[in-house]
Amino acid sequence: MGIEDILMHDESLFQNINAFDPDYVPPNYNFRDTQMEAMAMSIRPAMRGGQPSNAVVLGSPATGKTTAMRKVFELVEKNTEKVVCVYINCQIHTTRFGIFSQIYKKIFGHTPPETGVPFSRIYDQIMKELQKNSKSLIVAFDDINYLFQSNNANKVVYDLLRAYEEYPGVKSSIFAILSDLEFKYAFDKNVNTVFIPQEIIFPLYTYSEIEAILGDRVKAGFFPGVLSDDILEQVSMYTLENGDLRVGINLLRSCGNIAEADASREITQEHLDKAIDSIVSVNIMDTLGSLNDNEKAVLRIAADYDGIYTAGELLELSKEKIGISKSSFNRVIDKLEFVRLIDTKFTGKGVKGNSRQIILRFNPDEYSF
Numbered sequence: 001m002g003i004e005d006i007l008m009h010d011e012s013l014f015q016n017i018n019a020f021d022p023d024y025v026p027p028n029y030n031f032r033d034t035q036m037e038a039m040a041m042s043i044r045p046a047m048r049g050g051q052p053s054n055a056v057v058l059g060s061p062a063t064g065k066t067t068a069m070r071k072v073f074e075l076v077e078k079n080t081e082k083v084v085c086v087y088i089n090c091q092i093h094t095t096r097f098g099i100f101s102q103i104y105k106k107i108f109g110h111t112p113p114e115t116g117v118p119f120s121r122i123y124d125q126i127m128k129e130l131q132k133n134s135k136s137l138i139v140a141f142d143d144i145n146y147l148f149q150s151n152n153a154n155k156v157v158y159d160l161l162r163a164y165e166e167y168p169g170v171k172s173s174i175f176a177i178l179s180d181l182e183f184k185y186a187f188d189k190n191v192n193t194v195f196i197p198q199e200i201i202f203p204l205y206t207y208s209e210i211e212a213i214l215g216d217r218v219k220a221g222f223f224p225g226v227l228s229d230d231i232l233e234q235v236s237m238y239t240l241e242n243g244d245l246r247v248g249i250n251l252l253r254s255c256g257n258i259a260e261a262d263a264s265r266e267i268t269q270e271h272l273d274k275a276i277d278s279i280v281s282v283n284i285m286d287t288l289g290s291l292n293d294n295e296k297a298v299l300r301i302a303a304d305y306d307g308i309y310t311a312g313e314l315l316e317l318s319k320e321k322i323g324i325s326k327s328s329f330n331r332v333i334d335k336l337e338f339v340r341l342i343d344t345k346f347t348g349k350g351v352k353g354n355s356r357q358i359i360l361r362f363n364p365d366e367y368s369f
């Protein structure tokens, strides 16, 4: 098939290609009722003019935290005008001014001017407006760890949760959403006294949950009969073993695109295999791109050799070629193994350190680094 044929080919396997988009909100949102109920319980007092409570929302990537939060906010806003719900993506909005601009926008319908207006004026306008209309303010900070990185977490949370001191009657609470489970958030003392959160945990999805969720996506996205149960099972298994729901959703879309370009009326095993290969190679490229100079250099030395090095041999050669120390070398090896670019296998022979074999997990000829 020529390029033009691919572009102009008008038979589609997709009933709704947007069903695989990152911002698609599935009408069926199962397995998260407990968490959404807990969110609702935190907000509930605010619906009756009371004090809403704070929460920390914890769960690995793609366990549905953002979608659940948005759905609950939508329901709250549908049912009352007394609660202002603001969702902040902390990867995008990292400054105090940027965050309060978003809150301002939600309340007044437009963002404040970017220059010439001091933060204190915007803050004052927000709080006075809430006070005047007896409205509560609930702010969800998605990926709040980014706010700690930019050193703004304490200030922003303080500004929100202690607003009542200067503006009596103002009621506010926050949802701190975290995907990085290793991240230990620590607020200053003056924030800790007002931030006593309940924890809402989003566990990993099980195999059968993944299959049900992806199955719904298949129904929404493809025409009937395009993707068989067998392929769905394989995609679900791949998702469980290699990643998160987002991987599964992307894989479905990618199989569909490959089958379509092949002018096929259904998705076959071959299309799935191709889609998986392409995901793997994109991941490898991303990982290679994120390595530092030492890591790349050691990997290069290992890749340039036809046979398999032991760790000891690779260390000697790396010392000679790039002057790396033994401890740095060991860190590099641990990192390369952690990001799954190499495997280290004990041979049972040799003295300590020399007995590990370094095995590349990708074909170095296919990638540049």
Ligand SMILES: Nc1ncnc2c1ncn2[C@@H]1O[C@H](COP(=O)(O)OP(=O)(O)OP(=O)(O)O)[C@@H](O)[C@H]1O
Residues within 6 Å of the ligand: 021, 022, 023, 024, 025, 026, 028, 029, 030, 031, 032, 059, 060, 061, 062, 063, 064, 065, 066, 067, 068, 178, 179, 213, 245, 246, 249
């Ligand atoms: N229960 C579910 N039913 C249907 N789709 C779901 C469900 N849970 C998650 N998804 C889908 O998985 C993707 C990731 O979900 P979401 O962004 O809500 O997760 P998250 O936990 O906020 O992820 P991150 O921590 O990476 O931001 C979205 O496309 C969402 O539609």
